[in-house]
Amino acid sequence: MRTSQLLIPTLRQTPGEADVVSHRLMLRAGMIRKTAAGIYTYLPLGLRVLKKIEGIVRREMERAGAQELLMPILAPAQLWRETGRWDFYGKELLRCRDRHDREFCFGPTHEEVITDLFRREVRSYRQLPLNCYQIQTKFRDEIRPRFGLMRGREFLMKDAYSFDADEAGARVSYQKMYTAYERIFTRCGLAFRAVEAHTGLIGGSLSHEFMVLSDTGEETIVYDEHTDYAANIEQAETTPPADTDDAAPLPLEPVRTPGAHTVRDVCALLNTTPDRLVKTLLYQTPARDVVAVLIRGDHDANTIKLARCLGVADVTLAGADAVLKATSAPVGFAGPVGLAGIRLVADHAVKAMRNFIVGGNEQDLHLRHANHGRDFSVEAFADLRQARAGDPSPASGSRLREAKGIEVGHVFLLGTKYSEAMRATFLDANGQERAAVMGCYGIGVSRTAAAAIEQHHDDRGIVWPVPIAPFHAHLLPVTASEQTLHTAGMMYEALTEAGVEVLWDDRDERAGVKLNDADLIGAPLQILVGDKGLARGVVEVKRRDTGAITELPPNEILPHLRNLLATHDLP
RNA sequence: CGGGGCGUGGCGCAGCCCGGUAGCGCGCCUGCUUUGGGAGCAGGAUGUCGGAGGUUCAAAUCCUCUCGCCCCGACCA
Numbered sequence: 001m002r003t004s005q006l007l008i009p010t011l012r013q014t015p016g017e018a019d020v021v022s023h024r025l026m027l028r029a030g031m032i033r034k035t036a037a038g039i040y041t042y043l044p045l046g047l048r049v050l051k052k053i054e055g056i057v058r059r060e061m062e063r064a065g066a067q068e069l070l071m072p073i074l075a076p077a078q079l080w081r082e083t084g085r086w087d088f089y090g091k092e093l094l095r096c097r098d099r100h101d102r103e104f105c106f107g108p109t110h111e112e113v114i115t116d117l118f119r120r121e122v123r124s125y126r127q128l129p130l131n132c133y134q135i136q137t138k139f140r141d142e143i144r145p146r147f148g149l150m151r152g153r154e155f156l157m158k159d160a161y162s163f164d165a166d167e168a169g170a171r172v173s174y175q176k177m178y179t180a181y182e183r184i185f186t187r188c189g190l191a192f193r194a195v196e197a198h199t200g201l202i203g204g205s206l207s208h209e210f211m212v213l214s215d216t217g218e219e220t221i222v223y224d225e226h227t228d229y230a231a232n233i234e235q236a237e238t239t240p241p242a243d244t245d246d247a248a249p250l251p252l253e254p255v256r257t258p259g260a261h262t263v264r265d266v267c268a269l270l271n272t273t274p275d276r277l278v279k280t281l282l283y284q285t286p287a288r289d290v291v292a293v294l295i296r297g298d299h300d301a302n303t304i305k306l307a308r309c310l311g312v313a314d315v316t317l318a319g320a321d322a323v324l325k326a327t328s329a330p331v332g333f334a335g336p337v338g339l340a341g342i343r344l345v346a347d348h349a350v351k352a353m354r355n356f357i358v359g360g361n362e363q364d365l366h367l368r369h370a371n372h373g374r375d376f377s378v379e380a381f382a383d384l385r386q387a388r389a390g391d392p393s394p395a396s397g398s399r400l401r402e403a404k405g406i407e408v409g410h411v412f413l414l415g416t417k418y419s420e421a422m423r424a425t426f427l428d429a430n431g432q433e434r435a436a437v438m439g440c441y442g443i444g445v446s447r448t449a450a451a452a453i454e455q456h457h458d459d460r461g462i463v464w465p466v467p468i469a470p471f472h473a474h475l476l477p478v479t480a481s482e483q484t485l486h487t488a489g490m491m492y493e494a495l496t497e498a499g500v501e502v503l504w505d506d507r508d509e510r511a512g513v514k515l516n517d518a519d520l521i522g523a524p525l526q527i528l529v530g531d532k533g534l535a536r537g538v539v540e541v542k543r544r545d546t547g548a549i550t551e552l553p554p555n556e557i558l559p560h561l562r563n564l565l566a567t568h569d570l571p
Numbered sequence: 572c573g574g575g576g577c578g579u580g581g582c583g584c585a586g587c588c589c590g591g592u593a594g595c596g597c598g599c600c601u602g603c604u605u606u607g608g609g610a611g612c613a614g615g616a617u618g619u620c621g622g623a624g625g626u627u628c629a630a631a632u633c634c635u636c637u638c639g640c641c642c643c644g645a646c647c648a
Binding site for chain 2: 017018034036090142144200202218410442478480509516530531
């Protein structure tokens, strides 16, 4: 296509709203423009990239046996009430009413709608397994949209839903999607890692996230260098210390700790280290009950694990007044000894400790040489802390490492959560009615575009991987002579005819402007046509990634381009 | 929702503290010269200073309210 006929409003300066690389470059390259907070218009260049990613996703979905359909963007409240998510999903679910005052929501995900379709249309096990997907705009009313397309409110997503007759079949479907995702992100040219994940608002029993590795990622993952083990840090299991401290119990001893309400303060005052302390954290459940959890001083609590252990939907850190009420002390002095009337659980690292320091449930008081079993008892020891780099890997025991990632895909084995709630059943071979076993599988298409830029850029602009580049080649006449323009025109026709996606910069601009825009836009190859080269009968093919230039006669360029575009050493 | 910050021409910003009727760079338009990494000269256009109210002889500037946006946090897939 010709630049003069496309809306590609490149910017020299970065608009003030953009902070992260992908956001900045997408604005500057004229790919997107903001319409409202977290809501963007895709300009021609941006849309071409989305279409490229969609194409890869479609091919791999079809290969894995999924079929495409398209569900509505609005869903009736009634369906969401059936699964309880109308209330449970919270403010992220954008709701509206029609002229008859009927309630609807903008679909943030489509389990309800697809399950409704399934229960209406599928009767027999003979129709299973079934896997349907769509590529559609989703809306989630995020608390804080940010980073451009990385966390928008409106975004493009591929979501797939599988229905199987039994758990074993569902696991096969899950594995097929997992494999398809690996192929998709590999084909997009991304360095990624599949990690064990928690299931959040979607629910289910087994889940993996596909993380594009990038320092700007919002997620932290831990991984084992020596095995396949990798997990979202929120999900990663921790193992209890191998050795139990076998010191003889010493008598419990109160110690004054004026003003020391943090682990650090107490350690400084008592000349010890955080791993000799046990902090008592108070949380509130949705039912407003206060619960206490014991965590070693150098560890952090994991609220997802805690909520799971307590059997509640979620927990939030208790406020100062709730702490005062439960412990009769200000924040910073809570302890398990003599703490009555509330549930008390402990991280399994605490089980191995002896003679540790705890809060005294009184202002400016701590207790030394506390021991569980003797001075207090807990309801349960469990994995309740956040994993961190250096922890032993659950797979090999070697030390876990940490990395940042951008979640671009997420697969869930749902089980029968939705099919039971919505009575999505079928008759099995014995004529028995059974609930379908489901899985669901999402890919953030627009987020993938942003993640690709985070991973593939330099200080001049975007460096697109070939499969998702908006154009393969950028044709740049760098002089204004008749000869140059004529040659460029001929090459444009010939290359386009041959199926190469060429963006022809036919603007009346200086070479510098064109070259800078080309670097910004980031097509993998640039074709420079100018008087200098033509005097020797050649044009130049320049790789965007390495800057390497090859000189060739115009009529020999096609095979060279094809070769470059096909090789994997391009980004 | 808590904390911080910002709304001044298409973009980036100054001016605000200390009120006197708006300026710079880039871009845009015209002409001439230039033309292989964001040209030079000359001329020109573009601003309800986010909105409403108030104080004042006078408000971009001070006060109140309001809308929008960005960053950090809480939150989330």
